[in-house]
Amino acid sequence: MTEQPAVERPTQRSRAKADRRAALLDAAAALFAERGYNGVSIEDLGSAVGVSGPAVYRHFPSKQAVLAALLVDVSQGLLDGGAAVEERSDDAAGALRDLIAFHVDFALGAPDTIRVQDRDLDALPTAERREVRRLQRRYVDVWTHVLGTLHPALGADELRVRVQATFGLINSTPHSARIGSEPVAEAQVRPVLERMAWAALTSR
Template identity: 75%
Template sequence: MTELAGTAQDTGRPTQRSQAKADRRAALLDAAASLFSERGFNGVSIEDLGSAAGVSGPAVYRHFASKQAVLAALLVGVSERLLDGGTRVEDAADDPASALRALIVFHVDFAVTEPDTIRVQDRDLDSLPGEERRAVRRLQRRYIELWMRVLGRLHPSLSPDELRMRVQAAFGLINSTPHTARVGGTSVDAATVRPVLERMAWAGLNAH
């Protein structure tokens, strides 16, 4: 008799148990971004993280060895996602101008959808152990260099120092969204924020 194939392992699909574990890990990281943003890394306990994600404090250790490991997964993970996403954007573009516009849209989308992560990175990066902190810095440098490469193709006369300065200034503008996208104490709708940031970033990167 021939056995029927098609288990999750046979097809490469996650099992129900592994998917549930991945979902719980993602929920913990989402909770960490929100709580670290609101209270700071030192103001949040393992029990706080577990409660926010719907599990007990000790259950957090099934996914992360420590609170610092949660922070590392959050910040290293977002740096990897930015670099991977930026690389895909660059590879898919037909020309430098299209690549730069697409990178701006990509990074603005990150800023308006993950403001908590930006706040945590700005404030709590130094709470990471040295190795993880260096990993974040390396990924950030590669992401900056990707933007410099694209901008340099569009403006070949610019020096590396000026390319770097323009890119970092654009990041400063876009990443200020979590702190500045409020008028009179009221949050500004993302649909309003996006085109303004995209126009300003484009103008700053291409200033004469």
């Protein structure tokens, strides 16, 4: 009988560190969205999660590193999630509907991150900005592959335009899904976004 290798379990300290890192990123998304990257200090980030400003440096070496982690992590999460959706779907039409639902989930769940991405991407160092763009291109590729399978007559340029336009539609929700200063209920927004995205992607 082959002895199985021991599975290393996270310690309480490592879990606490991971939780604090996640809390800092959540706080950064909210603060950067509200004030802009340049309007937020390390002390503001620490205060938002109940620690001193210098304690933030135990998790991130700089404010730029916080922004980089926020945008790289979300870009990687979208790519991984989109690839998983495609892999588990039985056909192209089902995959496209599931990709739409997946991205709507993201847009409704992370409006602050979308605002930060739109406004503060250029504040990243060059290497991290390029990594975000690389991950985003690969995420677009997942969508264009599915859409191209569903509509093989469409050329590569049109596939990409349709996908990018659909992202623009769905990602507008931090601004468009409001009446005055009040957000519209998710139950009202979601079906509208999903119908419009499907129409934009599959119109002939």
